[in-house]
Amino acid sequence: MMVILNNRRSRICAAVLTALLAQQAVAQESDEQSNETTNQVGLEVIEVTAQKRVQSLQDVGISVTALNAAAIQRYGIDDISRIELITPGVAFGFVGSDAKIAIRGANSNNTFADNSSIAGFFADGVYRPRASQQSQAYFDVARIEVLKGPQGTLYGRNTFAGAVNLTTNKASLSGFDMGVKLGYERFNRQSTETFINQPITDELAVRVAVQTLRSDGYIKNIGPAGDLGQEDSFNYRFSSYWEPSETFDATLRFTSINQKGTTPGIFSAEGLPAPVNQDGITDFRGQSLDSGNPAPGSAGTDSAFGRPNEVSYDVENNRDNQEDNITLELNWDLNSITVKSISSYTDFSSALDFDGDFSPNPGYVYYWDEEVDSVTQELQISSNSESDLFWTTGAYYSKDQIGFGFSQFRTQTNASFDTFTDTQGRDFTLFDGTELIDPFGNGSFSDYTDFQEIDVTTLGLFFQGEYSVSDALTLIAGIRYNEEEKDTTTSFGTSKASDGSFLSGVSEFGLNGRPIDLFNYTVSQNRSGSETFDIVTWKIGFNYDLNDDSMLYASGSTGFLSGGLNSNGSSFDQQESEAWEVGMKNRFLDNSLQVNFAFYMNEFSDLVTQRLIFPEGDGSTAITVSENAGSSDVIGFEAEINWLPADNWFINAGLSLMDAEYDTFGVTNPFQLNDGSLKAEVNNGLLVLDGITPPWSPEMTLSFGAGYEFDLGDRGTITPYLQFYYSGEYDTDDVSTYASQLQDSYTKTDLRITWRSTDETLSLEVFAENLEDEEVLARTNVGGNNLVQGSYLHPRNYGVKLRYHY
Structure with missing residues (x-):
């Protein structure tokens, strides 16, 4: 193992040395050709706010992938799901409505209950606390920034491995502006996006943006219910900008997100084959795969297990995600300092339904409910003078009231079948009249629900300074204090009154609504708790300008993922990260070639795993808790x-080489087999994964894109653009030892052809994405009864988009 590790790391170090030598050679060539190349079209300056102020991307001494509006259009970015294709070191997975982003070997496998994403998501400077808020559609976006590495100093909580900044267009005083985008894609996906910007006075302007999305599902359901992944969304944003003087401005935004349709799962979208040993018993070491359905109530039915993006369900897997946010940003220029205030209120809720037995048999439904009321306030004060010291200091406060719960309800029947032949050739009568005959002894009725509420109060105080030792050298140091107070209570719900009768809206044949609205909830005894978490994070580093076009930087930084409270009242500690990075940012060949690269080392500690426990005294069944x-x-x-490289050509490329492994780590064995040979591999009841590669950590990814703009004279231009992506293999579950969770290496290729009118007011784009139609596992987990569950990324897509910009 050590030889392999050293070889891998030797290759990475060799890549760094090669990049440094190439940089020196290209720099020399650039100097020699600078007087000869006079007609070269230069790369535009990309401005970012990664360091809480507006800077050129090339002046920021951290790894940032920044996409302006043109790049967002070029790469087909409609939400976070395609960010990985053009961001080295980033991988994307999902489950249900939760985004499962991974950055540089850190993953977001645990986002349920009081667990957070490893990457903070910020919309117009406001943090969104739940992973399900990261997967919303983008519209009227000005810029996306992906910051890689811990951002604990300026951003604070839950930027353990990085951050994603989404900046929307604000109202402008520059004049009337409007635009329309219409799209039609595979799976009957129809989209519209419209914006209008209108100055009201010389000091006040307003902007309105509206987006609609409608589609059929991309996961085919051969059962009696609808397809999964249907979209039915209506989203809008109203913004106003007021600039009464040269020293003060205010931006007010109100955004409403309404996503309906059908969910691609709660814990997953579909069942996967389970690993079995030579005795036919589920075993994480098993080399054979069993595609039978082990879920209670399925009677072993073939539910399309092992056939990606195809299921056989009887439940309408409805989704209802809603978010309303109001954000007020105030800016003052007070001569020697500038002051920024960002205030926000967010009301978010998510409700998902899912087929609990993963089969076409009726009577078993899962429910997930999530809601957040969040108030945030951030104050930033920055120096604004010509001195050698630039600094930013400030304070952050937030109050989050979070609720989430999982429920299941299993009826006797609301339909009837005669007989069914299971996967082993046995015939069963499923229903006799209205009574379920249960050949496997699982019982014909059950209900279960837990709803946990957590109040979170967060306080942050931060300072970061940059001191210019000389015209070339700048030293950087920052520190932040973060404190979180958390209080939790858990309620247990039941569908029956104390006399055993069903509550209103509930019967043995089903629910007329959702458990959260119908069940009788009582606070569970001994399942409450409170905890205070505090931590100091820091950053040190330097930027050194080799010349006007090349900068060398180095930094050390720390970050953390919030500690949390389980539904039984127990707690788990904060996860911590420490990262060291050395990189260069360069522009060569008369500003036509940009080469940015970085070498990094990360250490992640107190990583969280999940364990199944069996609380007593409240009538509930087993629950899952998190622990370090x-x-x-x-x-x-x-x-x-x-x-x-020449007029009308543009080329982009990205490379990631990564070697990640657990020093120490353990997970619960999700499968039945637990004989003597297994016990030797268990520490404290957990499978030992020391030396294993964490999930979503491919050793290599590579992207390449190229386009050429053909001039058609007075008929405009036409631009074909080809984008290619390769990923090495990676695991998709923390239990990274069983065969059906491994994603093999794959490629994806996109092709776009765009026509633009001469005045660039009208454009037409024809595109195809994932030409290979790769079936890429997004995330895997093992549920009860050894049911392996998974979700796949989007299959091949194609369509057209028409844009008009006044």
Whole structure:
């Protein structure tokens, strides 16, 4: 193992050395050709706010992938799901409505209950606390920034491995503006996006943006219910900008997100084959795969297990996600300092239904409910003078009231069948009249629900300074204090009154609504708790300008993932990260070639795993709790290239080389087999995964894109653009030892052809994405009864988009 590790890390170090030598050679060539190349079209300056102020991307001493509006259009970015295709070191998975982003060997496998994403998501400077808020559709977006590495100093909580900044267009005083985008894609996906910007006075302007999405499902359901992944969304944003003087401005935004349709799962979208040993018993070491359905109530039916993006369900897997947010940003220029205030209120809720037995048999439904009321206030004060010291200091406060719960309800029947032949050829009568005959002894009726409420109060105080030792050298240091107070209570719900009768809206044949609205909830005894978490994070580093076009930087930084409270009142500690990075940012060949690369080493500690326990005294069944269980080390190299080699050409490329492994880590064995040979591999009841690669950590990813703009004279331009992506294999579950969760290496290729009118007011785009139609596992987990569950990324897509910009 050590030889393999050293070889991998040697390759990464060799890549760094090669990049440094290439940089020196290209720099020399650039100097020699600078007087000869006078007609070269230069790369535009991309402005970012990664360091809480507006800077050029090339002046920021951290790894940032930044996409402006043109790049967002070029890469077909409609939400977070395609970010990985053009961001080295980033991988994307999902389950239900939760985004499962991974950055540089850190993953977001645990986002249910009081667990957070490893990457903070910020919309117009406001943090969104739940992973389900990260997967909303993008519209009227000005810029997306993906910050890689811990951002604990300026961003605070839950930027353990990085952050994603989404900046929307604000109202402008520059004049009337409007635009319309219409799209039609595979699976009957119809989209519209419209914006209107209108100055009201010389000081006040307003902007309105509206988006609609409608589609059939991309996961085919051969059962009696509808397809999964249907969209039915109506989203809008109203913003106003007021600038009464040269020293003060205010931006008010109100955004409403309404996503309906059908969910691609709660814990997953579909069942996967389970690993079995030579005796036919489920075993994480098993080399054979069993595609039978082990879920209670399924009677072993073939539910399309092992056939990606195909299921056989009887439940309408409805989704209802809603979010309303109001954000007020105030800016003052007070001569020597500038002051920024960002205030926000967010009301978010998510309700998902799902087929509990993963089969076409009726009577078993899962429910997930989530709601957040969040108030945030951030105050930033920055220096605004010509001195050698630039600093930013500030305070952050938030109050989050979070509720979430999982429920299941299993009826006797609301339909009837005669006989059914299971996967082993046995015939069963499923229903006799209205009574379920249960050949496997699982029982014909059950209900279960837990709803946990958590109040979170967060306080942050931060300072970061940059001191210019000389014209070339700048030293950077920052520190942040973060404190979180959490209080939790858990309620247990039942569908029956104390006399055993069903509550209103509930019967043995089903529910007329959802458990959260119909069941009788009581606070569970001994299942409450409170905890205070505090931590100091820091950053040190330097930027050194080699010349006007090349910067060398190095930094060390720390971050953390919030500690949390389980539904039984127990707690788990904060997860912590420490990262060291050395990189260069360069522009060569008369500003036509941009080469940015970085070498990094990360250490993640107190990583959280999940364990199944059986509380007593409240009538509930087993619950899952989180606990700290290990650490991991990551070493890697990343590079991004943007190049305009000649008039009308543009080329981009990205490379990630990564070696990640657990130092120590353990997970619960999700499968039945637990004989003497297994016990030797268990520590404290957990499978030992020391030395294993964490999920979503491919050793190599590579992207390449190229386009050429053909000039058609007075008929406009036409631009074909080809984008290619390769990923090495990776695991999709923390239990990274069983065969059906492994995602093999794959490629994806996109093709776009765009026509633009001469005045660029009208454009037409024809595109195809994932030409290979790769079936890529997004995330895997094992539920009860050894049911392996998974979700796949989007299959091949194609369509057209028409844009008009006044």
